[in-house]
Structures are given as structure tokens and as C-alpha cells.
Amino acid sequence: MKAFRLYRLVVVTVALFLWFTTAAFSETVITGKVVGIADGDTITVLQDKTQYKIRLYGIDCPESHQNFGTRAKQFVSDLIFNKDVRVIVHDTDRYGRNVGQVFYNDLDVNQAMVQAGYAWVYPQYCKKSFCSAWNGFEQAAREKGIGLWSHPNPVPPWDFRRGVRGSSAEKNKDTSKNQEVTYHGNTSSMVFHQPACKHFNCKNCTAVFQDREEAIEAGYRPCGGCRPSGIHNASLKNAARGTY
Known part of the structure; x- marks a missing residue:
């Protein structure tokens, strides 16, 4: 009788172990x-x-x-x-x-x-x-x-969340008129600017777009002062009333 009880206890213990093991390793x-x-x-x-x-x-x-x-x-x-x-x-x-x-x-x-x-x-x-x-x-x-x-050197999102907005090389790259225009978007106001706009380097202008269409697709609107149109214009360097 004692042997049967011991056998039943062993069977129940093994069954419970297998059940918990399966539950632990199965994926929902x-x-x-x-x-x-x-x-x-x-x-x-x-x-x-x-x-x-x-x-x-x-x-x-x-x-x-x-x-x-x-x-x-x-x-x-x-x-x-x-x-x-x-x-x-x-x-x-x-x-x-x-x-x-x-x-x-x-x-x-x-x-x-x-x-x-x-x-x-x-x-x-x-x-x-x-x-x-x-x-x-x-x-x-x-x-x-x-x-x-x-895009060259995209910033991984885990770095972006820590405030990294690009390498020093990207920040110091030549932005002369001979290069393709890069637009900067203000992540607070959702407005994007030409490089020559006075708000080009505002603290919230951390979104970067290679063309006007990409900025608009991302939900940004053009600055009312520098009026980014997709064509670089040297005269925009005097823009001083951009909305941001």
C-alpha cells in the first residue's frame, strides 16, 4: 500500500514538473x-x-x-x-x-x-x-x-532617443551652394527651413530632409519666411522672419 502511494506521488510530481516546464518554454x-x-x-x-x-x-x-x-x-x-x-x-x-x-x-x-x-x-x-x-x-x-x-550615416533610433543627432562630420559638412539643399525641420513646430534661414540652427531643428517632398511627407510645413521651394537661392541668406 505504501509502495503504491509512493508510486502515485512520484507520478504526480513528474506530471507537474513536465507541465510547468512546458508552460515556461512555450511561447504565446x-x-x-x-x-x-x-x-x-x-x-x-x-x-x-x-x-x-x-x-x-x-x-x-x-x-x-x-x-x-x-x-x-x-x-x-x-x-x-x-x-x-x-x-x-x-x-x-x-x-x-x-x-x-x-x-x-x-x-x-x-x-x-x-x-x-x-x-x-x-x-x-x-x-x-x-x-x-x-x-x-x-x-x-x-x-x-x-x-x-x-542617406549617408543615418542615426540609429536608440542613439536618437539619447539626443544624438548625427556625427561631428555631418554637423561640420560643407553646406555651400554647390551641394544639394538639405532642409532642417523643427520637431516642436513641425516647420522646415532652408539652410540660409536664420532658424536653420535653432535648437529644435533636428529633423533633416534631403528634399522638400520628404519633409512634407513627414508632416512638416514650409517656413513662411525662407519659403523652402526645393531650389537653393543665395538671397535666402537674409531671411529673418521665418516661423518656427
């Missing part, structure tokens, strides 16, 4: 419709009347006020907004968001963002075995000069 899967796009790497998925905020695992897209932030958001929106997706949750971040891989049919959306040049592989957090392949996709996008890699 969320399936539902994408009902929100916050930015290139953050979406909202509706599953059974419950909304889940999803942070795309292992990648980091440009911030909304960075170059290509708007384009990254539009790219992921075109891929999956209002569509049914499957999310394999790998982690939960400090904001309580589910961090995972997003799949639309057989398309790995995280990977697609990297391949299209709209995201960096996030080295601090991309620790899965497939991250090495993603690094290869990022390098290929760099070499092709697509997406954000079409």
Missing part, C-alpha cells in the same frame, strides 16, 4: 486583426475583443521625427493594416507590450522591414538564432542604398 501566440499602427515597429492587434499592443521583436525603426520614420510607418501599414496576422510573443517589455514576430500569411513582417531598409536589427535585444540572418539582410539593404540607407 496572438492572432487577430491589425487595428492600429503607432509607428514602424509598434502595432495593435485585436483578438477576441481584446486589443494587444505589439512591439516588433529584434528591430528598431526610425522615430517619427527621424528621416524615414513616416515612411517606415507607411510601409508596415501597407503590409498589414486591417489584415489578420499571427504574433509569436517572445517577451514583454517594460511598458507591458508584447514583443514578438508578426506574420502575415508566410511573410515575416519584422524581417521584411529590415530587408526593405526601414529598420535596423536591434543588437541589444535581437538574441534569437535567426538574428544572424537578419544582420545579413540589413547589410544587403545598406549595400543597395535602399530605404533609410539612401
Whole structure:
């Protein structure tokens, strides 16, 4: 009788161990419709009347006020907004968001963002075995000069969030009339300026655009004083009444 009780205790103990082990190592899967796009790497998925905020695992897209932030958001929106997706949750971040891989049919959306040049592989957090392949996709996008890699020395978003706005080489680069015009956007007023405008170096003019269309696409409006038109005009150096 004692032997049977001991045997039953052992069986129950093993069963509980296996159950807890399986629960600990299994990954949550969320399936539902994408009902929100916050930015290139953050979406909202509706599953059974419950909304889940999803942070795309292992990648980091440009911030909304960075170059290509708007384009990254539009790219992921075109891929999956209002569509049914499957999310394999790998982690939960400090904001309580589910961090995972997003799949639309057989398309790995995280990977697609990297391949299209709209995201960096996030080295601090991309620790899965497939991250090495993603690094290869990022390098290929760099070499092709697509997406954000079409700009020289783009600032990684994790540096941008710490206040880094470009290398000293970029800050000191020649801005003579023989070069292509670069527009600077004020992240507070959402106004962009010509280089010759007196507000070109204002403390909030940290968004940089290579052409007028890109600035407008990012949600900025032209300065009322220097009136950036896409053509460099030396006379604009006297502009003194730009709105910012």
C-alpha cells in the first residue's frame, strides 16, 4: 500500500514538473486583426475583443521625427493594416507590450522591414538564432542604398532617443551652394527651413530632409519666411522672419 502511494506521488510530481516546464518554454501566440499602427515597429492587434499592443521583436525603426520614420510607418501599414496576422510573443517589455514576430500569411513582417531598409536589427535585444540572418539582410539593404540607407550615416533610433543627432562630420559638412539643399525641420513646430534661414540652427531643428517632398511627407510645413521651394537661392541668406 505504501509502495503504491509512493508510486502515485512520484507520478504526480513528474506530471507537474513536465507541465510547468512546458508552460515556461512555450511561447504565446496572438492572432487577430491589425487595428492600429503607432509607428514602424509598434502595432495593435485585436483578438477576441481584446486589443494587444505589439512591439516588433529584434528591430528598431526610425522615430517619427527621424528621416524615414513616416515612411517606415507607411510601409508596415501597407503590409498589414486591417489584415489578420499571427504574433509569436517572445517577451514583454517594460511598458507591458508584447514583443514578438508578426506574420502575415508566410511573410515575416519584422524581417521584411529590415530587408526593405526601414529598420535596423536591434543588437541589444535581437538574441534569437535567426538574428544572424537578419544582420545579413540589413547589410544587403545598406549595400543597395535602399530605404533609410539612401542617406549617408543615418542615426540609429536608440542613439536618437539619447539626443544624438548625427556625427561631428555631418554637423561640420560643407553646406555651400554647390551641394544639394538639405532642409532642417523643427520637431516642436513641425516647420522646415532652408539652410540660409536664420532658424536653420535653432535648437529644435533636428529633423533633416534631403528634399522638400520628404519633409512634407513627414508632416512638416514650409517656413513662411525662407519659403523652402526645393531650389537653393543665395538671397535666402537674409531671411529673418521665418516661423518656427
